[in-house]
Amino acid sequence: MSLTELLNQGLLEISAALGRREVSAVELATAYLDRIDQAQPELNAFITVDRKHTLQEAALADEMRVASPDLPWVGIPIAQKDLFCAKGWRTTAGSRMLENFISPYDAHVVEQLNRQGFVTLGRANMDEFAMGSSNENSFFGPVKNPWDLTRVPGGSSGGSAAAVAAGLAPAATGTDTGGSIRQPAAWCGISGIKPTYGRVSRYGMIAYASSLDQAGMFARSAQDLALLMDVISGHDPRDATSVNRQDAPCSHGLHQPIRGLRVGIPKQWFGKGLSDGVKAVVESAIQELLALGCEGVEIDLPMSEQAIPAYYVIAPAEASSNLSRFDGVRFGHRAAQYKDLGELYEHSRGEGFGPEVKRRILMGSYVLSHGYYDAYYLQAQRVRRLIANDFERAFERCDVIAGPVAPTTAFPLGSFGADPVQMYLADLYTIPVNLAGLPALSVPAGFDHGLPVGLQLIGPWWEETRLLQMAHAFQTATDWHTKRPASYSGVTQ
Numbered sequence: 001m002s003l004t005e006l007l008n009q010g011l012l013e014i015s016a017a018l019g020r021r022e023v024s025a026v027e028l029a030t031a032y033l034d035r036i037d038q039a040q041p042e043l044n045a046f047i048t049v050d051r052k053h054t055l056q057e058a059a060l061a062d063e064m065r066v067a068s069p070d071l072p073w074v075g076i077p078i079a080q081k082d083l084f085c086a087k088g089w090r091t092t093a094g095s096r097m098l099e100n101f102i103s104p105y106d107a108h109v110v111e112q113l114n115r116q117g118f119v120t121l122g123r124a125n126m127d128e129f130a131m132g133s134s135n136e137n138s139f140f141g142p143v144k145n146p147w148d149l150t151r152v153p154g155g156s157s158g159g160s161a162a163a164v165a166a167g168l169a170p171a172a173t174g175t176d177t178g179g180s181i182r183q184p185a186a187w188c189g190i191s192g193i194k195p196t197y198g199r200v201s202r203y204g205m206i207a208y209a210s211s212l213d214q215a216g217m218f219a220r221s222a223q224d225l226a227l228l229m230d231v232i233s234g235h236d237p238r239d240a241t242s243v244n245r246q247d248a249p250c251s252h253g254l255h256q257p258i259r260g261l262r263v264g265i266p267k268q269w270f271g272k273g274l275s276d277g278v279k280a281v282v283e284s285a286i287q288e289l290l291a292l293g294c295e296g297v298e299i300d301l302p303m304s305e306q307a308i309p310a311y312y313v314i315a316p317a318e319a320s321s322n323l324s325r326f327d328g329v330r331f332g333h334r335a336a337q338y339k340d341l342g343e344l345y346e347h348s349r350g351e352g353f354g355p356e357v358k359r360r361i362l363m364g365s366y367v368l369s370h371g372y373y374d375a376y377y378l379q380a381q382r383v384r385r386l387i388a389n390d391f392e393r394a395f396e397r398c399d400v401i402a403g404p405v406a407p408t409t410a411f412p413l414g415s416f417g418a419d420p421v422q423m424y425l426a427d428l429y430t431i432p433v434n435l436a437g438l439p440a441l442s443v444p445a446g447f448d449h450g451l452p453v454g455l456q457l458i459g460p461w462w463e464e465t466r467l468l469q470m471a472h473a474f475q476t477a478t479d480w481h482t483k484r485p486a487s488y489s490g491v492t493q
Contacts (some may be wrong), residue, residue, distance in 0.1 A: 001013075001017065001022070003023060003027065003028075003031055003122070004031075004302045005142060005232070006022075006023060006028075006110065007031055007032065007035070008167055008168075008484070009170075010219070010221055010223065010224050011073070011076060011170060011171065011219070011224045011227055011228075012018055012219060012223070012227075012329055014028070014076055014170060014223075015072045015073060015076060015241045015451045016058070016278075017093060017384065018065065018074070018076070019065075019069070021154050024058075024062050024181075024264045024449060025058040025059070025061040025062045025065070025074070025075030025119060026055060026058040026059055026062060027185075028058070028077060028119075029054050029055060029057075029058035029075075029077050029119050030055065030058075031122065032121055032168060032169060033049065033051050033054060033055075033079050033121065035166075035167060035168050036049055036121065036122065036163075037049075037346045039166055039168055039325075042144060042149060042422055043143060043144050043146060043162050043163075043166055043168075043259075044125055044140070044141050044142065044143050044144060044257045045079075045082075045124060045125055045143055045159045045160075045162040045163040045166065045168060046079070046122040046123060046124055046125055046159060046168075047082045047090075047094065047122075047123045047124070047125050047126075047138075047159070048082065048089065048090045048092070048094055048122055048123040048128050048164070049121070049122035049123075050089070050122070050335060053088065053089070053120075053313070054077075054119060054120060054121055054122070057119045057120060058075065058077075058119045060345060061074050061075040061117045061119050062075065064117050065189045068117075071116055071117055071226075071363050073116040073117055073118055073231065074116065074117030075117060075119060076117070076118050076119065076170065077118070077119045077120075077121045077170065078113060078118045078119065078120060078169060078170070078171050078172060078173070079120075079121050079123075079124045079159075079160055079163045079164070079168070079169040079171075079172035079173070080110065080120050080122070080123055080124060080172070080173050081093050081123075081124045081126055081157055081160050081172065081173045081174050081175060081403075082094060082123040082124055082125065082126055082159070083126060083129075083175050083205055083206050084107040084110050084173060084204060084205055084206075084215075085103035085105055085106060085107045085110070085129055085204040085205075085206070086103055086106055086107065086110045086120065086123075087103055087104060087105055087106045087110075088102065088103070089102070089120070089123060090102055090103075090123065090142070091103040091123070091128050091206070092103075092123070092139070093126070093128065093130070093206045093322065093350065094125065094126040094127055094128040094129065094130075094137070094138040094139060094140060094156075095128045095139050095353065095354065095357070096280070096333055096351065096352050096354070097140065097326050097332045097333045097349075097352030097353060098140045098206075098331075098332055098333070098373075099333065101332060103204075103332060103406065105204065107189065107203060107204025107205050107466060108200075108201035108202075108203040108204055108205075108232075108236045108238070108239065109173055109201070109204070109205065109215050109232050110134060110173075110204065110355070111204075111233050112232045112234070113173075113231060113232065116231050118231075120169070121163075123145045124157070124159035124160040124163055124172055124173075125138050125141075125158065125159030125162075125175065126138060126139055126155070126156050126157060126158065126159055126160075126483055127155040127156035127158070127180075127356070128353070128354045128356065128357050129206065129208055129319070129323065129357055130156040130177055130206075130208040130213070131156065131157040131182060131208060131319070131356050131357055131360055131425055132156050132177055132356055132423075133154065133155045133156070133179070133180075133183060133423050133424070133426045134152035134153075134154065134155045134157070134158070134411070134413075134416070134423060134426075135152060135153055135154065135155040135156065135157075135158025135159065135162075135184070136152060136413065136414070136417075137155070137156075137352075137355075137356045137357075138159075139354060143158040143162050143415060144162065144413075145162065145165075145187060145188060145377055145410050146162055146165045146166040146188065146485040147165070147188065147189060147412060147450070147451055147452060147485040148410070148450070148451065149327060150188070150412055150413060151187075151410040151411060151412050151413060151451070152410050152411060152412075152413055152415075153165075153184050153187060153410065154179075154180075154183040154185075154186070154187040154188065154406075154410060154426075155180060155183070155184060155185030155190050156180040157172075157174035157175060157176075157180050157181055157184050157192075158188075158197075158459060160172035160174045160184070160218050161174070161184035161185055161187070161188040161190060161218055162188055163185075164188070164218045164219065164220065165188035165189055165190050165484075165485060166485065167484070170219065170220070171218060171219040171224060171228055172217070172218040173215065173216075173217060173218075173232075174192060174207060174215070174216050174217065174218050174221075174389045174431075175208075175213055175214065175215055176194035176213075176214050176215075176216050176434065177208050177209050177212045177213050177214075177315060177434060178212065178311055178315065178427045178430060178431045178434050179194075179405070179426075179427040179430025179431060179433075179434070181194045181217075181218065181442075182194055182405050182430050182440060182441065182442040182454065183405055183406050183426065183427065183430055183442075183454075184218075184408055185218060185405075185441075185442040185443075185454060186405035186442045186444075186452065186453065186454025186456075187406070187409065187410040187451070187452060187454070188452065188456075189444045189452030189480075189481075189483060189485070190218055190219065190220055190412075190444065190481070191218070191219055191220060191221055191222055191224070191225055191410065191441065191442065191443045191444065191471070191475075191481060192216065192217065192218045192219075192225070192441060192442050193216045193217055193229065193439070193440075193441040193442075193464070193467075193468070194214055194216045194434070194440050194441065194474075195214055195215075195216055195229065195233070195439050195464055196214075196243070196400070196437060196438065196461050196462050196463075196464065197211075197214050197434075197437035197438075198241050198242055198243035198437070199214075199233050199243065199245075199247075199439070199462070199464070200212070200214060200215040200216070200233055200234075200242075201215075201234075201235075201236030201238065201239040202215065202239050202241065202242075203236050203238040203239045203242075203244045204385055205435070207318075207322040208240070208315070208318070208319055208322065209314065209315040209316075209318035209319055209322070210318055210322060211241075211314070211318060212314070212315055212318070212434045212435070214313075214434070215232065217229065217232065219260050220481055220482075221472075221475055221481050222254075222441070222443060222468050222471035222474075222475055222481075223251075223254060223468075223472055224473040225250075225441065225468060225471075226249075226250040226251040226254050226465075226468045226472070227250075229250040229251075229464060229468070230249040230250055230251050233247070233250070234315035241317070241354060241449050241451060244390065245462065246445070247465075248464060248465065250464050250468055251468075252465070253465055253469060254465075254468060254469055254472050255292065255389070255468055255469075255472070256296070257473070258289070258292055258293060258294055258469060258470050258473045259292065259293025259294070260293060260294070260295070261293075261294050261295070261399045261400060261466075261470065262294070262295045262296075262297050262397065262398040262399045262400075263286065263289050263290070263294045263295065263296050263297065263398060263399070263400055263401075263402050264298075264299035264394050264395075264397065264398030264399075264400065264401040265286060265296055265298050265299065265401075265402060265403065266298050266299055266300070266301045266304065266394075266401060266403055267298055267299070267300060268302065268304050268305065269301070269304070269403040269404060269429055270282075270283070270403070271406075273407050273428060274404060274407050275407060275408045275409075275448070277409070277448030277449060277453070278404055278406070278407065278408060278409065278448055278453050279404070280448075281445050281446035281448055281453040282402075282403065282404045282437060282453065282455055284403070284445070285446065285455040285474070285478075286402050288474060288478060289402065289470065289473075289474060291477075292401075292473055292474070292477060294470075297397050297398045299394040299398055299401065300362075300390070300394070301387075301390045301391070301394060301432070302390060303383065303386045303387045303389075303390050303432075304387070304390070304428075304429075304432050306383050306386075306387070307383075307387055307428070307431045307435055308424060308425065308427065308431055309380070309383075309433040310364065310380040310383040310384055310387070311364075311380075311427070311431045311434070311435060312376070313367050313376050313377055313380035313422060314380050314381065314384065314435075315360070315364075316360040316363040316364030316367070317363075317364040317367050317368050317377050318359075318360070318364070319360050319364050320360070320361045320362075320363075320364030320365045320368065321364070321368075323353075323357070324360055324473075326349065326351065326352065326353075327344075327345050327348065328344050328345060328347075328348025328349065328352070329344070332348075332352060333348055333349075333351060333352035334348050335347030335348045335351055341465060347386055357421065359389075359420065361440075367380075384435045384436075387432050387435050387436055388435065388436040388437070391432070391436045391438060391458075391460075392461050395460045399459075399460075400457055400458065400459055400466060400467060400470055400473075401454070401457070401458040401459075402455060402457055402458075403429055403455075403456050403458075404429050404453075404454075404455075404456060405429060405430060405442045405453075405454040405455070405456040406426050406427075406428075406429065406430070406454070407425065407426065407429070408426070409449070409451035409452070409453060410451055410452075418434060429456060430456070433458055437461065438458055438459065438460070438461060439458070439459050439461070439462070439463060439464045439467055440456060440457065440458040440459070440467070441456070441457055441467055441468070441471055442454035442455065442456050442457075443455050443457070443471045443474060443475060443480075443481060444478055444480035444481045444483065445478075445480055447483075452483075455474070457471055
């Protein structure tokens with residue numbers, strides 16, 4: 001297999017080639033870096049690429065593979081969302097506020113990947129502080145969708161998704177607060193997983209909404225996602241929300257048959273608001289699951305329509321608290337002109353934060369203010385509990401829930417600049433999962449007018465293995481996940 005062919009393979013194939021010494025980690029990293037250099041002017045998928053740093057990591061990986069031949073992932077390149085602190089790397093969160101911040105430590109996810117010998121290719125572009133559904137809110141410019149450069153890749157992890165879709169990395173990290181892994185995975189035609197809240201440590205992941213944020217992964221296939229989940233999962237005492245459980249590895253049982261599993265189909269998710277093209281693709285994908293021996297069951301999620309208003313009370317409230325630390329004093333952007341401490345705060349935050357971040361801070365401060373806390377924030381938390389109750393009742397009747405990821409395919413860049421509330425509706429089917437803390441994933445399911453459509457699979461708490469098992473069975477029976485963006489003029493051919 002040639003090096004060009006190898007770059008388009010999955011993790012097992014790349015690992016095998018490294019193990020047979022057909023290619024070195026340095027050669028592999030160099031080839032991917034060359035692809036990134038070629039694609040970056042068009043896609044803008046990365047904020048920071050440091051060739052020298054990456055090749056140093058790759059050289060150490062080559063030494064590590066000789067010393068520890070039993071570690072299968074040594075030398076595998078990966079892109080890191082620029083929300084994870086990584087020692088020695090610029091970590092910006094897509095914001096001017098952290099434009100020149102060099103992290104002094106590694107996030108838990110980065111530590112776990114480093115221990116296994118993964119090589120960081122660069123820091124993937126993202127919506128500022130993970131706030132957005134299109135990756136247009138980055139201080140470093142918007143990311144383009146490899147399938148159509150006039151369209152968004154989805155957000156906030158759009159750089160990670162675009163990099164994997166365009167063949168610039170075999171896998172990438174991401175974060176999901178309201179759909180920020182599943183939505184860009186769907187719109188870029190790749191696979192992405194959001195784990196159960198608490199399964200993956202949030203230590204070193206710059207916080208947006210602490211009760212909703214969860215780290216996850218992008219890859220080309222469910223099989224690769226399972227392998228990556230085994231690496232990043234696990235208890236971390238530095239994160240108070242990290243749950244100490246002894247679960248079997250996600251990759252175990254991946255090839256088990258799915259015959260007899262009950263697939264829940266939410267009746268509220270296939271009516272008004274869902275485009276005809278996306279609906280047809282998702283329904284066809286569900287029929288494929290039924291053909292594989294699953295049983296379809298209609299389920300009721302009546303509180304789903306309340307998820308977006310509840311989310312846009314809870315998430316901004318938590319964001320307004322989390323982002324208060326960025327004040328121009330201890331670290332981050334500091335204004336050049338100010339007369340006193342008050343002006344230092346005002347000017348530094350005014351210059352450092354973009355419009356969407358300011359909007360959410362203002363919303364969050366408002367709902368937490370005296371006289372509105374009970375009326376808005378506590379009420380939203382009650383709605384959150386009702387949404388979780390809906391899912392609990394649904395899982396008494398089914399094993400996995402299947403439905404759309406987003407109401408439409410990727411929209412053109414600039415579509416909602418004047419009306420951000422309309423963009424919030426893109427998370428209609430993903431936000432309920434975060435409010436309930438459930439695991440979910442997106443896998444490619446087909447196309448609507450040449451643009452990818454994702455199938456969302458949702459499971460009960462801690463049932464990532466079941467989700468990945470069903471996704472792998474679907475991908476074994478179909479070839480949607482093997483499709484590459486022919487309209488992209490860059491690097492995958």
